[in-house]
Amino acid sequence: MALEHAILVSLSERSGTGYELARRFERSIGLFWSASHQQIYRVLKRMEEAGQVAVNVVAQDGRPDKKVYTVSAPGRAELRRWLAEPSPQAGVQELAVKLRGALFGDPAAAAAEMARHRDAHAERLELYRQIEKRDFPAPDRLRGRPLHQYLVLRGGIRMEEGQVEWLEEILAALHDDGKDAR
Numbered sequence: 001m002a003l004e005h006a007i008l009v010s011l012s013e014r015s016g017t018g019y020e021l022a023r024r025f026e027r028s029i030g031l032f033w034s035a036s037h038q039q040i041y042r043v044l045k046r047m048e049e050a051g052q053v054a055v056n057v058v059a060q061d062g063r064p065d066k067k068v069y070t071v072s073a074p075g076r077a078e079l080r081r082w083l084a085e086p087s088p089q090a091g092v093q094e095l096a097v098k099l100r101g102a103l104f105g106d107p108a109a110a111a112a113e114m115a116r117h118r119d120a121h122a123e124r125l126e127l128y129r130q131i132e133k134r135d136f137p138a139p140d141r142l143r144g145r146p147l148h149q150y151l152v153l154r155g156g157i158r159m160e161e162g163q164v165e166w167l168e169e170i171l172a173a174l175h176d177d178g179k180d181a182r
Contacts, residue, residue: 003035003043004052008071008079009101011053015070018044029097044069052078080105086113092163099170111174118167125160128153 006029010021021044022037035043047053052075056068071079083105087094095117102110136142136150 003039004047005082006097007043007047008075009097011069011071012079012101012104015068017066017068084109090117111171114167114170118164118171121160121163121167125157125164128157128160132157
């Protein structure tokens with residue numbers, strides 16, 4: 001995922017200046033995606049040159065003009081394309097941005113993508129649990145290297161448990177939201 005996609009999602013939610021966008025990142029998307037003000041301004045310039053965002057220059061008394069960015073038709077098309085594209089190894093950041101942008105694409109496809117990731121994490125979790133059972137039947141007796149190996153495996157188990165739980169929560173909420181929309 002590129003910063004461009006996170007910016008397209010944010011600007012689809014609400015137009016804004018580069019400064020406002022950077023502030024929004026700090027308070028929301030920035031919880032799982034880190035981008036400096038300089039990065040955001042560089043990417044906005046590139047997106048403007050590519051025609052993905054439109055700029056409305058607003059004159060201000062005693063201060064430099066301000067640029068308000070909105071998503072253009074090509075930007076909306078790029079966002080829909082990216083949202084529909086399966087992400088084979090998506091991490092929390094990409095899934096979170098895709099979830100934020102789901103309503104700007106196909107919500108059913110977003111739910112299917114979340115289900116696919118949940119299934120992949122559940123498979124990996126099961127594999128890790130099998131390894132734990134096979135290789136570490138008495139974890140309370142471990143010392144040295146075997147203990148460290150076990151602890152690394154436990155970290156993987158906990159991460160996969162968290163991913164599965166989060167994705168199940170998302171799917172339940174999307175299912176309930178779909179019922180409310182009817």
